[in-house]
Amino acid sequence: MDNSVIIGPEALPALAELLYRPAVSQVFVLADSNTARLCLPLLEPHLPVDYKLIEIPAGEEYKTLASCDTVWSMLTEQRADRFAVLVNLGGGVVTDLGGFAAALYKRGIRFVQVPTTLLAQVDASVGGKTGVDFQGYKNQLGVFQAPAGVFVEPKFLQTLDPRQLKSGYAEVLKHWLIADAEAFDTNRRLGWLTDDWTPIIRESVALKQRIVAQDPLEAGPRKLLNFGHTVGHALESYLLTQPGREALHGEAVAAGIVCESWLSMQHGLLGADALDKIETFVFSVFDKIDFVSLETEAIADFARQDKKNTGATINCTLLEGIGHGVYDQPVTVAEIAESLRYYNRL
Numbered sequence: 346m347d348n349s350v351i352i353g354p355e356a357l358p359a360l361a362e363l364l365y366r367p368a369v370s371q372v373f374v375l376a377d378s379n380t381a382r383l384c385l386p387l388l389e390p391h392l393p394v395d396y397k398l399i400e401i402p403a404g405e406e407y408k409t410l411a412s413c414d415t416v417w418s419m420l421t422e423q424r425a426d427r428f429a430v431l432v433n434l435g436g437g438v439v440t441d442l443g444g445f446a447a448a449l450y451k452r453g454i455r456f457v458q459v460p461t462t463l464l465a466q467v468d469a470s471v472g473g474k475t476g477v478d479f480q481g482y483k484n485q486l487g488v489f490q491a492p493a494g495v496f497v498e499p500k501f502l503q504t505l506d507p508r509q510l511k512s513g514y515a516e517v518l519k520h521w522l523i524a525d526a527e528a529f530d531t532n533r534r535l536g537w538l539t540d541d542w543t544p545i546i547r548e549s550v551a552l553k554q555r556i557v558a559q560d561p562l563e564a565g566p567r568k569l570l571n572f573g574h575t576v577g578h579a580l581e582s583y584l585l586t587q588p589g590r591e592a593l594h595g596e597a598v599a600a601g602i603v604c605e606s607w608l609s610m611q612h613g614l615l616g617a618d619a620l621d622k623i624e625t626f627v628f629s630v631f632d633k634i635d636f637v638s639l640e641t642e643a644i645a646d647f648a649r650q651d652k653k654n655t656g657a658t659i660n661c662t663l664l665e666g667i668g669h670g671v672y673d674q675p676v677t678v679a680e681i682a683e684s685l686r687y688y689n690r691l
């Protein structure tokens with residue numbers, strides 16, 4: 346799997362070099378309604394003049410096969426061959442969906458990731474996980490497929506709103522909690538906001554790359570990157586069924602981090618002091634997600650479809666101390682519901 350990620354002002358010129366190679370027949374840019382307006386102007390000087398734009402509506406609710414249909418129809422109408430390249434310009438929705446659509450078109454054309462949210466720059470564009478949601482379950486359809494390159498220009502973050510920045514910060518926090526206790530400690534003292542995200546992007550990408558390189562297809566250690574997601578995805582999926590109550594992916598992951606840290610303590614892996622540090626930091630950044638106790642069973646039920654499950658066993662990634670994740674820890678649906686009740690009481 347190609348793991349190369351270029352970060353900084355050299356990223357977009359390096360992308361241009363790739364796109365101007367003779368082996369590229371046509372260039373397509375996939376953007377959502379926001380990135381087409383706000384991010385394309387910065388990318389455009391690095392694209393061949395005859396590139397074609399494919400636009401989908403913005404938002405998680407459009408991370409679907411129907412949006413893939415839009416991509417595949419355009420590629421087909423334009424007679425894209427196997428030497429076409431799809432440039433995914435956007436957040437995690439665009440990079441996940443575009444990667445998936447490219448991997449299936451004519452059994453696979455090359456795609457490159459140009460992530461424009463903090464979440465996509467530190468996490469979603471890296472590691473070759475692609476996919477779409479299906480029947481209300483997150484990333485239920487997907488493939489592992491390496492991009493031909495990942496080009497990270499932090500300047501894109503200048504138009505991103507603070508709520509979206511925070512959402513991306515949840516994945517940064519996840520990285521520290523599973524693998525870097527020192528960075529967790531330093532950054533919880535500094536607070537989450539910064540004028541320059543570049544160092545954090547570089548460190549997060551490097552940390553994720555190290556884990557993915559050991560286990561690109563998630564047979565083992567890559568499951569560490571799913572910390573916070575067994576509960577987080579359950580909560581995100583449940584709230585997607587409740588119009589007007591949707592949580593951003595990172596917001597749900599932040600809640601999942603609290604729940605799964607509590608589960609880590611219940612399993613005798615994490616001390617009460619460490620749990621307290623994690624909760625205090627999470628709530629210094631994120632608002633609490635609103636749900637009532639009566640909803641916890643329905644939320645927890647979504648974990649029955651988690652991709653790390655083996656049969657009826659839900660395998661969670663937990664923390665054995667801050668900075669040390671452990672995967673394949675069996676938990677029950679009842680424990681997940683209890684962790685949500687704990688979160689709700691905080």
Ligand SMILES: NC(=O)c1ccc[n+]([C@@H]2O[C@H](COP(=O)([O-])OP(=O)(O)OC[C@H]3O[C@@H](n4cnc5c(N)ncnc54)[C@H](O)[C@@H]3O)[C@@H](O)[C@H]2O)c1
Binds near residue numbers: 470475484
């Ligand atoms: N493949 C992976 O490894 C991986 C990792 C983490 C998350 N994900 C997936 O990523 C998705 C979430 O990604 P996200 O948080 O980037 O959401 P997103 O793609 O929906 O982007 C968030 C919002 O910001 C807008 N936007 C994007 N860039 C902008 C910019 N520069 N300025 C202004 N607005 C901008 C988008 O139009 C959208 O409205 C989820 O579907 C999640 O499952 C995948």
Ligand SMILES: O=C(O)C(=O)C[C@@H](O)[C@H](O)[C@H](O)COP(=O)(O)O
Binds near residue numbers: 574652
């Ligand atoms: O790259 C990975 O591996 C991750 O798990 C990163 C997660 O942040 C991301 O949300 C991923 O898409 C979740 O994967 P899934 O397999 O639970 O759908």
Ligand SMILES: [Zn+2]
Binds near residue numbers: 516
């Ligand atoms: Zn995630």
